[in-house]
Amino acid sequence: MNKYLEQLIELSQIDKEIDSFEPKIEAIKKELSSVVKKQSDLETKKDELLEEKKDNELKIRQHELHIAELSDKLNEISKKSAAVKTDKEAKALQLEEDITKEQLDFANEEIERLQKANEVKDDMILEIEEELQEVSKVVEETTKEIEQRLSEIEKQREEVYAKREKLLSKINQKILEFYHKVRKWAGNTTVVPVKKQACYGCFMRINDKTYASVIKSEDIVTCPHCGRILYIEETTEEE
Numbered sequence: 001m002n003k004y005l006e007q008l009i010e011l012s013q014i015d016k017e018i019d020s021f022e023p024k025i026e027a028i029k030k031e032l033s034s035v036v037k038k039q040s041d042l043e044t045k046k047d048e049l050l051e052e053k054k055d056n057e058l059k060i061r062q063h064e065l066h067i068a069e070l071s072d073k074l075n076e077i078s079k080k081s082a083a084v085k086t087d088k089e090a091k092a093l094q095l096e097e098d099i100t101k102e103q104l105d106f107a108n109e110e111i112e113r114l115q116k117a118n119e120v121k122d123d124m125i126l127e128i129e130e131e132l133q134e135v136s137k138v139v140e141e142t143t144k145e146i147e148q149r150l151s152e153i154e155k156q157r158e159e160v161y162a163k164r165e166k167l168l169s170k171i172n173q174k175i176l177e178f179y180h181k182v183r184k185w186a187g188n189t190t191v192v193p194v195k196k197q198a199c200y201g202c203f204m205r206i207n208d209k210t211y212a213s214v215i216k217s218e219d220i221v222t223c224p225h226c227g228r229i230l231y232i233e234e235t236t237e238e239e
């Protein structure tokens with residue numbers, strides 16, 4: 001095979017490999033961000049529950065103040081009832097007392113309801129805290145693991161870049177310029193194999209003359225349809 005063609009095949013493989021690093025890194029970083037998101041979601045939920053608890057406590061305090069007022073009122077009613085003169089006055093006072101006691105009952109019920117609600121919230125907060133501990137551990141482990149994987153990829157990337165530099169120093173400048181010109185639009189399919197007499201960049205059948213040149217591999221041959229650089233790939237039995 002033509003030496004230049006061999007170099008271009010190798011270069012295109014290296015460039016393809018270089019392009020594959022970024023998506024790999026992105027995918028790895030995504031793994032971490034999904035665990036971190038779980039952690040922050042739990043923290044948000046916990047904060048919400050704490051806020052709701054605080055609201056309930058404030059309401060309880062308001063009910064307690066109201067209860068104090070209502071019991072003062074009941075004391076006054078009982079003082080007044082000692083000095084009552086008419087039936088009408090006694091009835092009115094009785095009605096006031098009933099209403100006050102009803103309000104008192106309601107306030108006490110509300111306090112009980114709010115306290116129970118806060119107990120439920122306490123349990124939920126405890127559960128979230130336990131889960132948070134687990135998730136924090138996972139975040140820590142994942143961070144470590146990901147850092148390691150990223151540094152491995154970085155190492156691989158440096159190796160590939162070094163390989164590329166070495167190869168570039170050997171390639172003919174004109175051939176290299178041509179490669180880059182095609183690569184501008186063809187990207188990672190700049191150098192493609194020919195299988196079953198078809199270009200594997202545009203998938204169109206190439207004519208017999210071009211096919212014969214590709215098989216000979218004496219020159220750099222481009223696809224007459226799309227302009228990609230072609231090489232012959234031995235078809236295996238599977239294909």
Ligand SMILES: [Zn+2]
Pocket residue numbers: 199200201202203204223224225226227228
């Ligand atoms: Zn083509």
